[in-house]
Amino acid sequence: MHPPRDFEEQRAPLLKMGVPGLDDVLGGGLTPECLYLVEGAPGTGKTTVAIQFLREGASLGESVLYITLSETASELFDVARSHGWDLRGIEVREMLPTEDALAPDDQYTMFHPSEVELTQTTLRILEEVDRIKPGRVVFDSLSELRLLAGGSLRYRRQILALKQFFTGRQCTVLLLDDLTATEQDLQVQSIAHAVIRLEQVNPDYGTSRRRLVVTKYRGMAFRGGYHDYKIARGGLQVFPRLVAAEHAPPLTQTRIASGLPQLDDLLGGGIEKGTSTLIVGAPGTGKSSIAVQFAMAAAQRGECAALFVFDESVNTLRTRSQGLGMDLGPFIESGGIRIRQIDPAELSPGEFVHEIREAVTLHRATVVVIDSLNGYLNAMPDERFLIVQLHELLTYLGQNGVATMLVGAHHGLVGTQMQTPVDASYLADAVVLLRYFEARGEVRQAISVVKKRSGEHERTIRGLSLGAHGIRVGEPLRGFRGIFTGVPVQVEADPPMP
Numbered sequence: 001m002h003p004p005r006d007f008e009e010q011r012a013p014l015l016k017m018g019v020p021g022l023d024d025v026l027g028g029g030l031t032p033e034c035l036y037l038v039e040g041a042p043g044t045g046k047t048t049v050a051i052q053f054l055r056e057g058a059s060l061g062e063s064v065l066y067i068t069l070s071e072t073a074s075e076l077f078d079v080a081r082s083h084g085w086d087l088r089g090i091e092v093r094e095m096l097p098t099e100d101a102l103a104p105d106d107q108y109t110m111f112h113p114s115e116v117e118l119t120q121t122t123l124r125i126l127e128e129v130d131r132i133k134p135g136r137v138v139f140d141s142l143s144e145l146r147l148l149a150g151g152s153l154r155y156r157r158q159i160l161a162l163k164q165f166f167t168g169r170q171c172t173v174l175l176l177d178d179l180t181a182t183e184q185d186l187q188v189q190s191i192a193h194a195v196i197r198l199e200q201v202n203p204d205y206g207t208s209r210r211r212l213v214v215t216k217y218r219g220m221a222f223r224g225g226y227h228d229y230k231i232a233r234g235g236l237q238v239f240p241r242l243v244a245a246e247h248a249p250p251l252t253q254t255r256i257a258s259g260l261p262q263l264d265d266l267l268g269g270g271i272e273k274g275t276s277t278l279i280v281g282a283p284g285t286g287k288s289s290i291a292v293q294f295a296m297a298a299a300q301r302g303e304c305a306a307l308f309v310f311d312e313s314v315n316t317l318r319t320r321s322q323g324l325g326m327d328l329g330p331f332i333e334s335g336g337i338r339i340r341q342i343d344p345a346e347l348s349p350g351e352f353v354h355e356i357r358e359a360v361t362l363h364r365a366t367v368v369v370i371d372s373l374n375g376y377l378n379a380m381p382d383e384r385f386l387i388v389q390l391h392e393l394l395t396y397l398g399q400n401g402v403a404t405m406l407v408g409a410h411h412g413l414v415g416t417q418m419q420t421p422v423d424a425s426y427l428a429d430a431v432v433l434l435r436y437f438e439a440r441g442e443v444r445q446a447i448s449v450v451k452k453r454s455g456e457h458e459r460t461i462r463g464l465s466l467g468a469h470g471i472r473v474g475e476p477l478r479g480f481r482g483i484f485t486g487v488p489v490q491v492e493a494d495p496p497m498p
Contacts (some may be wrong), residue, residue, distance in 0.1 A: 228350025310375020
């Protein structure tokens with residue numbers, strides 16, 4: 001049987017889930033009048049998703065029903081209260097065994113208990129649906145129904161019968177499964193129109209990480225793969241996996257200056273919007289200060305800069321910048337500079353990317369600083385995927401015309417074998433290298449640009465100093481050979497330091 005030519009026009013509008021981000025993962029929402037499976041271990045947020053789904057329907061004036069075989073109505077009200085909700089407009093029906101079922105006289109002898117209890121429970125469910133005539137139904141949970149059925153064949157037939165019953169009544173159904181009876185129920189997965197799986201991961205240190213995946217959705221182009229989510233007051237918040245190819249093409253690149261003429265000369269006139277710059281060097285060489293300098297310059301031009309700081313507190317950053325003559329206070333108060341301190345133990349990678357996207361879309365940030373890649377690495381549950389996610393993030397920021405500054409710290413202070421824990425140099429469009437070196441009994445600093453895809457740049461190595469006078473970039477260090485080794489050889493009188 002072939003669908004009619006105007007099949008797309010005849011398709012009903014998708015139902016919204018009421019969960020921020022989940023509709024995006026589902027390709028727009030749920031196809032009406034179908035049966036869906038939401039599965040996950042206890043504590044993953046199935047009940048919260050279900051209530052959000054029903055509250056969305058109730059807000060649209062739909063009749064909605066919550067059928068519970070495992071939780072009492074008072075427990076549901078407690079969940080709602082914890083999120084600041086009321087369940088007004090949601091019909092809640094308990095199908096729990098009554099206390100009379102514990103009486104010895106009520107123990108069945110001629111029939112197996114599952115036969116009697118399943119039939120009674122099913123009849124009560126059907127009666128409530130026929131009486132209320134809901135447009136959305138949540139059935140919690142399948143584990144109880146599976147135990148009542150007593151066997152896989154009878155259980156599958158029961159699910160098929162429920163599916164047929166609800167479909168004939170223009171009803172969209174969410175079946176919740178806590179996976180307590182079986183790890184993965186392929187019986188129901190084959191029957192359901194779509195399957196959403198919720199998972200919880202408990203790392204060795206830090207808060208629990210939660211993620212979801214849509215394993216099946218008939219007739220819909222959904223966003224595959226895992227997506228981080230969190231449960232906060234107000235319900236689930238889903239952070240869809242970033243796919244850079246879905247966003248706008250790159251904008252015309254515009255060069256932006258740092259406000260330091262010598263640094264801009266070293267960079268061939270500055271950095272371009274839509275490119276990424278990696279500032280790498282030993283601890284204390286001034287990497288973060290240079291990144292803040294670009295953020296300050298953007299704020300002074302009336303633009304917005306967003307700083308995501310892993311390695312120091314906001315107060316420490318402000319105090320250190322103040323000591324270099326960069327007062328961030330007025331720009332923070334005006335919104336020209338937005339600083340977000342990131343705790344890797346509490347924030348999932350998906351939520352981190354979501355916050356960067358919000359800085360770009362909501363606050364129109366033109367400069368984004370990630371300080372540092374070392375902290376970003378610690379936020380990732382599996383470092384194998386760090387480079388892939390970082391590539392998607394940099395591509396997305398580039399397509400939105402954002403100048404991205406990445407700060408990376410080397411292991412060690414001097415020498416030629418210093419390495420970063422994450423080699424992102426091939427992803428960045430420009431690489432700025434900072435080094436310590438010894439000269440005449442002093443530890444000095446040097447800066448150079450070793451890579452720039454978007455144009456010419458100086459090949460020289462310049463002196464660098466930081467102090468109350470601010471950041472100063474000096475003349476090329478032509479009197480030395482081997483500065484990158486940390487112990488250079490002086491070949492002629494060296495120029496004065498900046």
